[in-house]
Amino acid sequence: MGRLPYSNYQRAFLHTLFFSLFLFVSNESYGVEFSWNGFGSLYAIQPLQSDIYLTQPETLGHTNFVDGSHLGLNVASDLGAGWSARLQLLASGETLPVGSRPDWKLTADWFYVTYNPFEGLKLSVGRQIFPNWLVSEVIDVGFLYPWRKPPRLVYSIAPFKSFNGLQVEYRHLLGGGLSVIGSLFGGNEKMSATLSDGTEVHIDINNLVGATVVLEGDGWKVRGMLARKEEQGHAATGLFSVSGPIGRPILSDNSAHTIACTLGGRYDKNNIVAYAEGGIKRGSNSTIVANTGQPFLHSQTGGYGSVGYRLGKFLPWLMYAYGDWTLGIAGGNGKAQVKSVGVDYRLADSVVLKAQLDNQISENDTMGLSRTGTANTISVGLDAIF
Amino acid sequence: MGKAVRGTFICAMFCLLPQLFPVVFAAADPILVVANPSLKTQLNKEDLKEIFLGNKTMVDSRRVIPVDQARTSKLRKEFYQFLVGKSPVEMNVYWAEQIFSGKARIPSVVPDDQAVIQYVSSNSDAIGYVSRSADTKNVTVLMLLQ
Numbered sequence: 001m002g003r004l005p006y007s008n009y010q011r012a013f014l015h016t017l018f019f020s021l022f023l024f025v026s027n028e029s030y031g032v033e034f035s036w037n038g039f040g041s042l043y044a045i046q047p048l049q050s051d052i053y054l055t056q057p058e059t060l061g062h063t064n065f066v067d068g069s070h071l072g073l074n075v076a077s078d079l080g081a082g083w084s085a086r087l088q089l090l091a092s093g094e095t096l097p098v099g100s101r102p103d104w105k106l107t108a109d110w111f112y113v114t115y116n117p118f119e120g121l122k123l124s125v126g127r128q129i130f131p132n133w134l135v136s137e138v139i140d141v142g143f144l145y146p147w148r149k150p151p152r153l154v155y156s157i158a159p160f161k162s163f164n165g166l167q168v169e170y171r172h173l174l175g176g177g178l179s180v181i182g183s184l185f186g187g188n189e190k191m192s193a194t195l196s197d198g199t200e201v202h203i204d205i206n207n208l209v210g211a212t213v214v215l216e217g218d219g220w221k222v223r224g225m226l227a228r229k230e231e232q233g234h235a236a237t238g239l240f241s242v243s244g245p246i247g248r249p250i251l252s253d254n255s256a257h258t259i260a261c262t263l264g265g266r267y268d269k270n271n272i273v274a275y276a277e278g279g280i281k282r283g284s285n286s287t288i289v290a291n292t293g294q295p296f297l298h299s300q301t302g303g304y305g306s307v308g309y310r311l312g313k314f315l316p317w318l319m320y321a322y323g324d325w326t327l328g329i330a331g332g333n334g335k336a337q338v339k340s341v342g343v344d345y346r347l348a349d350s351v352v353l354k355a356q357l358d359n360q361i362s363e364n365d366t367m368g369l370s371r372t373g374t375a376n377t378i379s380v381g382l383d384a385i386f
Numbered sequence: 387m388g389k390a391v392r393g394t395f396i397c398a399m400f401c402l403l404p405q406l407f408p409v410v411f412a413a414a415d416p417i418l419v420v421a422n423p424s425l426k427t428q429l430n431k432e433d434l435k436e437i438f439l440g441n442k443t444m445v446d447s448r449r450v451i452p453v454d455q456a457r458t459s460k461l462r463k464e465f466y467q468f469l470v471g472k473s474p475v476e477m478n479v480y481w482a483e484q485i486f487s488g489k490a491r492i493p494s495v496v497p498d499d500q501a502v503i504q505y506v507s508s509n510s511d512a513i514g515y516v517s518r519s520a521d522t523k524n525v526t527v528l529m530l531l532q
Contacts, residue, residue, distance in 0.1 A: 035492070037485050076491055086488050110488065119444040129488075137487035144483055173436060218471070349478050385482050 034077045041142045043068030043381030067093055068148055068381055072109075072140055082116040090140055109140070109162050120171045128167055131183065131212050132158035132225055134264045134277055142383035146273060146308050146317045146344055148356050153323030153336055154302035157260060157279040163189040163208055181214040206230045219269030223262075230257045258283045271310040273317065278303030300325035308344075315344040336362035351384045417465055419529040420506050420522055421513045425450070429528050435469050437513060439480070440490030452493040453505050453514040459498070465515050468531055 045064045070092035077085045088110040112126030129137050132155075138144045139161055165187015173179045189205040210227030264277030281300045301324050308317030319340040326333045342356035360375045419434060421427075427446050429437075436442035438452050455462040457474070466477050484490040496505050499520035506512040507524040515531075516522065 037482075037492075039482075039486060074486055074488075076485075076488075078491065084491075088486075088488075114488075116443075119442065137489075138483060141482065141486045144479065144486070171441070173441065175432065177432075177435075179441065346475070349475055350482075385486075 034075050037074045037076075037385070038072060039074070039141045039143060039383075039385045040071045041069055041140075041148075041381060041383045043148060043379055045148075045377055045379040048376035048378060065093075068379060069093055070140060079113075084114050084116070085112070086114070087111045092140070120173075122167075122169045122171075124167045124169070125165075127162055127164050128185075130158060130161055130163050130189075130208075131167075131185065131210075132161075132227070132260070132262055133279070134221070134223060134266055134275065136161065141385065142354070142381075143350070143352055143385045145275075146306065146315055146354075147319060147340065147342060148354060148379050148381060151302075151304045151319065151321035151338060151340075153321050153338060154277065154279060154304050156323070157262070157281045157300050157302055160189050160191045160205065163187040163205070165208065177218045179216055181212075181216070183212045185210055185212075204232045206232070220265065220267045222265040224264075225262045226260070228257060228259050232256065256284050273306075273308040273310065273315060275306045276304070298326050313346040315346075317342055317344070334362065336360060347382075350386060351382060353380075353382055355380045415464075416518045417461065417468070417531040418516050418518060418520065418522060418527050419513065419531060420503065420516055420520075420525040421450075421528050422506055422510045423524075423526045424510045425513065425526065425528075427528070431469065431529075431531075434529065438466075438469060438493070440484055440493075449511045450513050451509065451511045453502055453509075453512050454493040454495045455499075455502060455515070456495060456497045461499075461515070461517050465531070 043065065045068055070090055072088060072090045075087045075089075079085060087108065089106060090109050091106045108127060110126075110128055112124045112128045114122050114124045116122050129139075131137065133139075133150065135145055135150045135155075136158075139150065139155075142148065163185075165185060167183055167185040169181060169183040171179055171181045186207075186209045188208060191203050191205065206229070208227065208229040210225060212223060212225045214221060214223040216222075258281050260279060260281040262277065262279035264275070267274045279300075279302055281298075283299050302322060304319060304321035306317060306319035308315045319342075320337070321340075322335075322337040324333075324335045338358055338360045340356060340358045342354060345353045347353050356379045358375075358377045358379075360377075362373065362375070419429070425445075425448065427448075429445065433442060433445065437445070437450055438454075440452075443449060455465075463474050466472055466474070470477070472480065481492050485492055494505070496502055496514075499516040502514040502516050503520060503522065503525055506514045513528070
């Protein structure tokens with residue numbers, strides 16, 4: 001049975017309606033106060049050649065409005081006695097194979113409760129952001145970084161952005177505007193991935209544990225992260241060529257794991273806006289996908305550097321990103337680099353207009369990050385907060 | 387002729403400097419930092435900065451709640467420029483990052499000096515800033531920023 005076109009609009013509307021009703025009742029009946037903030041992005045992405053690739057909507061061969069556009073709502077509430085709650089909803093375009101109708105989905109990226117027993121210490125429980133990168137915490141708020149999106153080649157090292165679990169964070173003010181923030185986190189997540197043959201794979205991420213350290217001063221920040229997670233995959237649609245029937249685990253060993261490490265810094269001062277980040281992920285080689293001889297988990301490295309200079313309301317910038325990976329499920333290796341140039345124009349205090357040109361060169365790609373060869377795209381759009 | 391051109395150029399640069407560097411040349415009036423009379427504490431500029439940046443929520447084991455003036459207020463602009471060295475646009479970006487990363491909540495905003503005094507005098511944890519001409523008889527002046 002085919003899916004109804006744009007069916008998720010109805011679902012998104014109903015969820016929003018129920019959520020608004022919940023807030024209204026909480027406010028009216030219990031006097032709980034909420035603060036609301038929103039963000040949104042609207043983009044048009046045009047490939048500069050007709051070649052296509054299945055899983056990258058930018059290169060579908062026609063103008064795409066879905067991939068870069070979304071609308072988010074952040075709701076925070078102070079519950080008293082050191083407790084607070086936070087929710088972030090995101091309505092965004094869904095990445096679908098060629099030929100599918102574009103649709104929208106509504107997700108709760110965050111939904112957690114925080115306890116602040118004393119100055120600097122926070123304990124958070126619930127669904128929260130996976131703090132893999134510099135921009136992870138604001139990854140959908142395009143207003144806060146120069147580019148349309150953080151570089152996919154690098155950020156795909158962490159293929160999910162939220163997890164369900166616990167996080168403990170401690171911030172210590174060092175004086176002179178310096179502070180150091182350390183955090184420990186742990187939890188689980190479920191995610192889906194669509195392979196290039198259209199097979200949908202569900203992956204359970206278990207026993208995720210990690211730590212971050214951030215040092216920040218006036219206009220700059222340096223951070224590092226180390227995390228370990230276990231993964232198990234299942235074919236969800238069709239016959240997964242290397243696994244067998246639908247839903248059957250494709251692993252013969254549940255102890256498959258990856259270790260990821262990231263390091264990055266940002267400088268935003270004296271009109272200079274610079275970012276540099278790198279990451280490395282290594283999968284365990286002991287786990288072999290049934291019948292293939294391939295390791296299940298892939299290894300990946302990537303990095304990028306970006307520099308811009310503010311000229312009044314304009315921010316012209318340049319970025320270089322690269323990625324290098326080996327893929328376990330479908331086999332094969334890949335390597336790609338992206339050179340981007342863009343300019344941002346601050347239309348108002350809370351609105352930025354952006355234009356960006358990307359040139360991506362890929363070798364032997366089997367991961368769906370881009371087509372093999374050269375792909376050029378131009379994108380124009382708006383990022384706003386409200 | 388050359389000297390005249392150079393003299394004109396130097397005069398023009400002197401006239402333009404206040405436009406190029408308004409903060410340095412601004413004749414800023416003193417700003418009073420006020421708190422509820424029950425909040426008896428000594429604050430330094432660094433403490434105040436961390437409070438108004440949302441990084442410090444406790445002073446002497448007691449909660450403090452900063453209150454801001456309207457976004458378009460000249461006093462607010464001067465306050466943050468003096469305290470943090472950031473323009474209103476930069477503060478807007480700073481707060482957006484704090485809010486959307488879940489780190490801090492933006493301070494409550496009231497329209498003017500009178501509203502700050504009213505808010506601070508009726509809220510035992512509140513701390514705010516007003517211009518020197520404000521009537522401060524119902525609040526405690528913690529600091530004079532000049």
